Amino acid sequence: MTEPLLTATGIRRVYPLPRPSLFGGRAERVALDGVDVTIPEGGSLGIVGESGSGKSTLVRILLGLDGATAGTVTYRGQPIRPGRPRPMRWFRREAQVVLQDPLSSLDPRMTIRSVIREPLVCLDVPGDHDARITEVLEAVGIDPAWRTRYPHELSGGQQQRVAIARAIAPGPRLLVGDEPVSALDVSVRIQILDLLRRLADDFELTLVLVSHDLGVVNYLCDEVMVLRNGVAVEQGPTGRVFAAPAHEYTRQLLDAVPRLP
Amino acid sequence: MSEPSESPSERSSWFGELWRSWPGRIGAALVGILVLAAVVSLVWTPYDPKQVEPRQKWLPVSWGHPFGTDGAGKDLLSQVLVGARTTLLVAVLTVVLAAVVGLTLGVLSAITPRLVGESLAYVIDVLIALPTLILALVFVAALGGSVWTVSLALGIGSGVVLARVVRAEVSRVLTQDYMITATASGSSTWRSIWRHILPNIASTVIVQLSLIAALAVLAEAALSFLGLTPVSTPSWGRMLESLQQTITVHPGALVFPGLAVVGATLGFNLLGDALRDAVDPRLRGRSATVSPVFSSVVDRVEDPAIAPVSGGGGT
Amino acid sequence: MTTLLEVEDLTVTIGGRPVVDGVSFVVVEGGRLGVIGESGSGKTMTALAIVGLTPDGAEVTGRVRLDGEDLVGRADRSYAALRGERVAMVFQDPRTALNPVMRVGRQISEPLRLHRGTGRREAARLAVELCERVGLPDPERTARAYPHQLSGGQRQRVGIAMALACRPALLIADEPTTALDVTVQAEVMALLRELVVSDGTALLFISHDIALVSGVVDDVLVMRDGRIVERGPVATITGAPEHPYTRQLLDAARRTSYGRRS
Numbered sequence: 001m002t003e004p005l006l007t008a009t010g011i012r013r014v015y016p017l018p019r020p021s022l023f024g025g026r027a028e029r030v031a032l033d034g035v036d037v038t039i040p041e042g043g044s045l046g047i048v049g050e051s052g053s054g055k056s057t058l059v060r061i062l063l064g065l066d067g068a069t070a071g072t073v074t075y076r077g078q079p080i081r082p083g084r085p086r087p088m089r090w091f092r093r094e095a096q097v098v099l100q101d102p103l104s105s106l107d108p109r110m111t112i113r114s115v116i117r118e119p120l121v122c123l124d125v126p127g128d129h130d131a132r133i134t135e136v137l138e139a140v141g142i143d144p145a146w147r148t149r150y151p152h153e154l155s156g157g158q159q160q161r162v163a164i165a166r167a168i169a170p171g172p173r174l175l176v177g178d179e180p181v182s183a184l185d186v187s188v189r190i191q192i193l194d195l196l197r198r199l200a201d202d203f204e205l206t207l208v209l210v211s212h213d214l215g216v217v218n219y220l221c222d223e224v225m226v227l228r229n230g231v232a233v234e235q236g237p238t239g240r241v242f243a244a245p246a247h248e249y250t251r252q253l254l255d256a257v258p259r260l261p
Numbered sequence: 262m263s264e265p266s267e268s269p270s271e272r273s274s275w276f277g278e279l280w281r282s283w284p285g286r287i288g289a290a291l292v293g294i295l296v297l298a299a300v301v302s303l304v305w306t307p308y309d310p311k312q313v314e315p316r317q318k319w320l321p322v323s324w325g326h327p328f329g330t331d332g333a334g335k336d337l338l339s340q341v342l343v344g345a346r347t348t349l350l351v352a353v354l355t356v357v358l359a360a361v362v363g364l365t366l367g368v369l370s371a372i373t374p375r376l377v378g379e380s381l382a383y384v385i386d387v388l389i390a391l392p393t394l395i396l397a398l399v400f401v402a403a404l405g406g407s408v409w410t411v412s413l414a415l416g417i418g419s420g421v422v423l424a425r426v427v428r429a430e431v432s433r434v435l436t437q438d439y440m441i442t443a444t445a446s447g448s449s450t451w452r453s454i455w456r457h458i459l460p461n462i463a464s465t466v467i468v469q470l471s472l473i474a475a476l477a478v479l480a481e482a483a484l485s486f487l488g489l490t491p492v493s494t495p496s497w498g499r500m501l502e503s504l505q506q507t508i509t510v511h512p513g514a515l516v517f518p519g520l521a522v523v524g525a526t527l528g529f530n531l532l533g534d535a536l537r538d539a540v541d542p543r544l545r546g547r548s549a550t551v552s553p554v555f556s557s558v559v560d561r562v563e564d565p566a567i568a569p570v571s572g573g574g575g576t
Numbered sequence: 577m578t579t580l581l582e583v584e585d586l587t588v589t590i591g592g593r594p595v596v597d598g599v600s601f602v603v604v605e606g607g608r609l610g611v612i613g614e615s616g617s618g619k620t621m622t623a624l625a626i627v628g629l630t631p632d633g634a635e636v637t638g639r640v641r642l643d644g645e646d647l648v649g650r651a652d653r654s655y656a657a658l659r660g661e662r663v664a665m666v667f668q669d670p671r672t673a674l675n676p677v678m679r680v681g682r683q684i685s686e687p688l689r690l691h692r693g694t695g696r697r698e699a700a701r702l703a704v705e706l707c708e709r710v711g712l713p714d715p716e717r718t719a720r721a722y723p724h725q726l727s728g729g730q731r732q733r734v735g736i737a738m739a740l741a742c743r744p745a746l747l748i749a750d751e752p753t754t755a756l757d758v759t760v761q762a763e764v765m766a767l768l769r770e771l772v773v774s775d776g777t778a779l780l781f782i783s784h785d786i787a788l789v790s791g792v793v794d795d796v797l798v799m800r801d802g803r804i805v806e807r808g809p810v811a812t813i814t815g816a817p818e819h820p821y822t823r824q825l826l827d828a829a830r831r832t833s834y835g836r837r838s
């Protein structure tokens with residue numbers, strides 16, 4: 001049994017709220033309340049939840065971009081905690097992220113080439129950077145000659161492809177997507193999902209996908225975890241969970257999705 | 262995959278963009294004239310601006326004296342030319358100092374952890390409460406009037422106002438997703454500031470700095486009008502002060518230094534606006550009539566290179 | 577069946593480009609029509625053109641006939657008289673569709689006071705009734721709340737209450753549930769269906785989500801690049817689409833639905 005790639009145990013994230021009065025106690029908002037995650041190497045996990053479920057918070061904690069109030073995150077045996085950029089570099093080379101809004105995740109003032117070059121430079125990735133840029137652009141289906149363009153000159157789907165290219169450029173093992181296709185048109189969504197699946201196969205990536213969209217998670221992930229108000233209410237193989245949900249909330253979610261006749 | 266075509270952003274440099282709009286042309290021209298006047302006056306003026314010629318007093322506009330002469334027979338054009346030097350120097354020094362003060366304080370107060378950042382913000386707010394001109398008077402009283410003390414005061418006074426704007430802008434940029442991905446890409450704090458934050462606040466900062474330059478022109482004129490700068494330093498404000506004593510008898514002469522002040526102020530204002538647009542890659546190659554927000558949506562539909570192509574790298 | 581809305585050869589040009597290109601369709605009284613399209617298809621601009629809310633610089637040509645009267649090119653004043661009264665719109669983003677500094681009850685009563693001349697007190701009472709009708713909890717208290725004190729789903733219900741305040745003949749809903757959680761979406765859709773049926777309001781429902789649209793309308797238009805590429809009853813469009821684009825959309829929709837894994 002291979003050691004899991006990424007594990008998180010007992011993750012709790014609490015936000016202090018502003019004091020309602022000078023004498024009252026401090027209220028707090030519990031975003032995550034004891035969540036455990038185990039991701040095997042080469043696996044694909046979908047984290048499903050509605051707004052307020054804590055899924056985005058969880059992802060940020062898994063990536064070391066935010067600190068948990070309690071609980072630990074371990075990547076290949078090493079603890080992961082947010083810290084200064086330099087000591088985190090080894091982890092950044094291994095784990096990359098693709099965010100929801102393609103336009104806002106690309107610096108509007110940088111050319112495509114600069115965008116993809118950034119992780120290569122900051123993470124000291126060896127080899128010819130320009131060649132790598134060409135390689136990843138081709139892998140995501142963007143003409144490498146477009147490297148001189150700016151993000152606003154690309155369509156939403158193309159921007160997201162660039163974001164994916166940037167994420168795989170340093171050769172990570174783990175790719176995390178936070179609603180990576182939610183902002184895209186339906187016909188483009190399928191293309192990006194197929195791209196992610198293909199890249200996961202070609203580059204041997206482990207995938208973690210966060211989405212409110214059950215269909216997206218169904219399409220791409222072997223395992224699924226259903227979050228509600230900071231608690232994991234159900235977990236298991238996607239096929240089983242969606243065909244025979246054990247928890248009431250999962251059933252509610254499945255029923256609420258509009259279905260084609 | 263579709264044919265690569267020349268992207269709009271490649272076609273024009275920022276200077277070309279500047280020249281495309283009327284405000285840009287006028288602004289650049291006015292500021293250009295100011296710079297030209299200042300530089301030329303270092304080596305040549307039609308007459309010595311300080312030379313008193315009692316017999317040439319109050320000459321009207323003529324080929325020999327394009328601006329006429331004043332009550333002491335001194336050529337007005339020459340005076341305006343050397344005055345441009347002072348105006349330009351004060352404007353440049355003020356802008357540089359304001360930029361340093363504003364960017365440093367503003368960025369620091371936005372990115373440092375809560376307690377430090379917010380304390381700094383309070384300090385900035387307190388400093389803003391000090392009126393810039395009063396600050397200038399205090400500096401002049403304490404350190405003596407000169408181009409340097411005036412610029413110092415104006416630079417600090419406008420710098421703290423800029424700091425507030427910068428803090429708000431940096432806070433906005435920090436919420437953008439590309440800041441998260443920069444961190445995920447391993448970018449250091451300094452690098453993120455330099456490569457991501459500064460370029461994205463550039464538009465706002467440029468406009469603010471141009472306003473500061475314009476205000477510096479006016480402030481310098483006002484301060485020298487009040488006699489706070491040494492007599493030895495030529496200045497439009499001083500010209501206005503001495504000419505206004507005979508305004509009822511010779512009103513025409515005032516027009517020239519007055520127009521110079523107005524022209525310089527207007528020039529900096531227009532230039533700032535046009536520069537802001539020229540520097541933003543999203544606005545290049547676009548006609549001025551269509552709003553940039555809307556046209557970016559419309560453009561994408563039309564350009565065949567980026568229209569959706571079935572089954573391939575188009576989308 | 578009486579024709580309520582007749583759109584003929586509607587074209588909206590912005591910056592020389594046709595964003596809506598020769599669109600024609602009919603909505604009968606009490607009828608329900610869905611408009612499906614992706615971004616850039618022109619579906620929202622079509623709706624805006626019908627109510628006269630196209631952005632400055634947009635040129636609108638063609639005919640839009642409501643109750644037999646042509647609306648295109650009318651001054652904003654006469655349009656304003658119709659908006660809220662004969663035709664009302666529910667927008668996508670519950671955060672920005674409501675005035676953040678006005679209490680919710682007052683926003684609902686506004687169309688009543690404007691169009692029906694209802695007095696302040698009577699309008700406030702009707703607003704509370706409407707809050708109840710759209711399923712808002714504790715209607716009296718909710719009516720006094722500000723938009724930011726309500727959840728997204730609640731705000732969208734307020735939007736619907738505002739739209740239906742004067743019992744318009746036509747309700748245009750532009751992606752009304754896109755910004756909502758899926759469980760909330762289901763509730764709001766159920767509400768919309770129920771209200772539209774009980775009031776006999778005609779519905780023009782715009783969305784990118786075919787599955788969603790198919791649950792609430794009788795007929796569908798598929799738009800792409802400003803044109804209608806296919807139209808027909810819901811069952812035909814979803815069951816046996818003819819146009820390759822429609823087929824492409826349906827294929828993508830089916831594959832990303834949570835059914836059997838492909």
